[in-house]
Amino acid sequence: MTNAIEAEGLSRRFGRIQAVSDFSVTIERGEIFGLLGPNGAGKTTIINMLITILPPTAGQARISGFDIVREAAKVRSQVGVVFQDPTLDTMLTGRENLLLHARLYGMKKRDYIKRIEELLQLVHLKDRADHLVRTYSGGMRRRLELIRGLLHRPTVLFLDEPTLGLDAQTRARTWEYIRTMVGKEGTTVLLTTHYLEEAEEMCDRVAILDDGKVIAMDKPSRLVDSLGGVVIILDAPTLTESILKDMPFVERANHSHGKWEISLNDTFKNLPLLLKRVGPINQLELRRPTLNDVFLKLTGRHIRDEAQEDAGGWLEEAFRQDQRGRS
Amino acid sequence: MILRELSGLTGVWWREFKVFWRERSRIVASIISPLMWLFIFGSGVGAHYSVAGVSYRDFIYPGILAMTVIFGSVFFGLYIVWDRKIDVFKAVLVAPLSRTSIFLGKVLGGCTDVLLQVMVLFLFSFLFSAIDPRGLPQAFLFLFLSSVAFVSLGLAIGSLLKSLEGFQLISAFVIFPLYFSSGALFPVDRQLPSWLDVLVMLNPLSYTVDGVRGSLMGIHHHPLMIDFIVVSTFAFFMVMTGSFLFSRMKI
Ligand SMILES: Nc1ncnc2c1ncn2[C@@H]1O[C@H](COP(=O)(O)OP(=O)(O)OP(=O)(O)O)[C@@H](O)[C@H]1O
Numbered sequence: 001m002t003n004a005i006e007a008e009g010l011s012r013r014f015g016r017i018q019a020v021s022d023f024s025v026t027i028e029r030g031e032i033f034g035l036l037g038p039n040g041a042g043k044t045t046i047i048n049m050l051i052t053i054l055p056p057t058a059g060q061a062r063i064s065g066f067d068i069v070r071e072a073a074k075v076r077s078q079v080g081v082v083f084q085d086p087t088l089d090t091m092l093t094g095r096e097n098l099l100l101h102a103r104l105y106g107m108k109k110r111d112y113i114k115r116i117e118e119l120l121q122l123v124h125l126k127d128r129a130d131h132l133v134r135t136y137s138g139g140m141r142r143r144l145e146l147i148r149g150l151l152h153r154p155t156v157l158f159l160d161e162p163t164l165g166l167d168a169q170t171r172a173r174t175w176e177y178i179r180t181m182v183g184k185e186g187t188t189v190l191l192t193t194h195y196l197e198e199a200e201e202m203c204d205r206v207a208i209l210d211d212g213k214v215i216a217m218d219k220p221s222r223l224v225d226s227l228g229g230v231v232i233i234l235d236a237p238t239l240t241e242s243i244l245k246d247m248p249f250v251e252r253a254n255h256s257h258g259k260w261e262i263s264l265n266d267t268f269k270n271l272p273l274l275l276k277r278v279g280p281i282n283q284l285e286l287r288r289p290t291l292n293d294v295f296l297k298l299t300g301r302h303i304r305d306e307a308q309e310d311a312g313g314w315l316e317e318a319f320r321q322d323q324r325g326r327s
Numbered sequence: 328m329i330l331r332e333l334s335g336l337t338g339v340w341w342r343e344f345k346v347f348w349r350e351r352s353r354i355v356a357s358i359i360s361p362l363m364w365l366f367i368f369g370s371g372v373g374a375h376y377s378v379a380g381v382s383y384r385d386f387i388y389p390g391i392l393a394m395t396v397i398f399g400s401v402f403f404g405l406y407i408v409w410d411r412k413i414d415v416f417k418a419v420l421v422a423p424l425s426r427t428s429i430f431l432g433k434v435l436g437g438c439t440d441v442l443l444q445v446m447v448l449f450l451f452s453f454l455f456s457a458i459d460p461r462g463l464p465q466a467f468l469f470l471f472l473s474s475v476a477f478v479s480l481g482l483a484i485g486s487l488l489k490s491l492e493g494f495q496l497i498s499a500f501v502i503f504p505l506y507f508s509s510g511a512l513f514p515v516d517r518q519l520p521s522w523l524d525v526l527v528m529l530n531p532l533s534y535t536v537d538g539v540r541g542s543l544m545g546i547h548h549h550p551l552m553i554d555f556i557v558v559s560t561f562a563f564f565m566v567m568t569g570s571f572l573f574s575r576m577k578i
């Protein structure tokens with residue numbers, strides 16, 4: 001059986017910006033694969049090339065064995081897409097959006113009528129299906145886009161930030177839907193997200209991108225395990241960077257929200273040595289490392305910088321307002 | 328393959344119709360301006376003049392139909408600039424459907440909107456004594472072909488425009504000149520200054536006006552066959568150009 005996605009040296013340049021360099025991957029059928037990386041890493045560009053709306057400047061790729069450049073029409077019939085920016089027709093109702101989609105994909109009537117009802121039911125949009133999309137909330141729109149992407153039974157589903165701009169609860173529920181739908185039909189998924197905790201939970205494999213290049217690709221658990229040990233969270237007011245630098249067994253240390261996050265090599269041997277030298281301790285916690293720590297180790301940065309994190313609340317609100325303004 | 332293209336084409340058409348019907352109050356608005364031309368401007372001038380043996384008000388009726396078609400059609404086509412801006416189109420353009428089918432669906436959608444307006448104006452035709460209602464179907468054919476041509480023109484220009492700022496320019500430099508030099512509001516005869524005569528001859532909309540006027544009241548400058556050939560050739564040419572530019576349009 002052919003692989004769902006195969007890419008070799010896929011690259012894209014915009015003028016002087018190398019948005020994606022040398023992206024190679026083989027994704028098996030049924031796999032859920034995550035593309036992770038900060039803003040501008042090239043995630044959307046990779047998706048746009050794979051769904052044939054942006055020609056690569058080098059390299060090649062196949063979706064279900066069809067070449068993305070030479071057999072674009074066949075590729076299009078294989079894929080479903082949920083774009084990063086909303087693309088619903090706000091002048092139509094939810095159900096009409098789905099009907100239009102079914103017709104654009106040449107589905108048979110006896111096939112789509114039933115499926116539309118099932119999908120609407122699944123994401124709890126049935127009572128609102130005959131209202132204009134203009135009147136939907138951000139979360140409802142995202143759910144509608146999701147089932148629209150799945151309506152024609154694509155073999156590969158691309159989800160670009162499917163939970164962007166949703167609150168934590170709605171995000172969790174959306175992932176739940178994705179898992180249910182995809183699990184049932186064996187769809188291959190390539191998704192991008194900024195929320196690494198969610199990627200860790202959802203994805204069979206992830207690729208971490210920075211500046212257009214893949215800097216790590218593996219199962220999330222393997223990436224996390226490769227860090228070894230645990231992360232020590234320490235609230236020690238007198239601790240300084242130079243004290244930490246003095247200790248050769250400190251692998252990484254990073255100060256945020258008034259606390260230190262420290263990784264040691266050979267944690268359990270060296271932890272007592274560390275604690276002896278950090279001064280008074282208000283609080284001490286140990287936690288398992290996460291993909292965030294992997295990202296931090298590989299790039300020296302958090303995937304979302306702290307300022308942006310703190311502003312998250314109103315940024316998301318602004319985003320939602322913007323969406324509302326659009327319709 | 329063909330079936331899928333057809334299903335997509337009619338899907339796009341269906342979408343345009345839905346949206347249009349949902350905003351059918353707009354039909355009322357879009358019909359106000361032609362009615363004012365006919366019943367205020369036409370009646371006012373018609374009180375003093377008649378042209379080619381009919382009252383001026385009756386004389387411009389075909390011209391006002393042509394006006395409704397050109398304005399409605401070109402603006403409908405230009406509207407894709409907006410569709411593209413709000414990304415609605417992205418979802419349509421990734422479907423396994425040729426751009427030509429999407430284009431033709433759009434053209435038919437635009438024609439439907441415009442021709443519904445035309446039919447509302449047809450309802451008033453009994454108020455114009457010079458009109459022979461038996462000519463209405465033939466006039467409709469002329470207006471349909473012209474609508475195909477001008478929706479295509481609007482889509483062609485819309486495919487090239489980046490923003491909505493061009494709308495005013497298109498209106499000032501394309502639509503108004505075509506309308507005013509089409510003989511919609513004056514008879515085309517030997518009394519015209521020769522420069523204007525040339526403009527009228529070169530203007531494809533003149534042949535629509537001539538064809539419609541010929542069909543409805545037997546007043547025409549060219550043989551109707553010539554009008555028909557010019558209008559349908561123009562429509563064919565615009566469909567080709569429009570679908571070419573549309574298929575090269577960047578998302
Ligand atoms: N059409 C374009 N023209 C010029 N540059 C572009 C274009 N599209 C993307 N880029 C550039 O390519 C780089 C990668 O962009 P891309 O949208 O793929 O990032 P991303 O990983 O999806 O980011 P985000 O998380 O913000 O969505 C950026 O530097 C961006 O400015």
Ligand SMILES: [Mg+2]
Nearest residue numbers: 043044045084
């Ligand atoms: Mg992106």
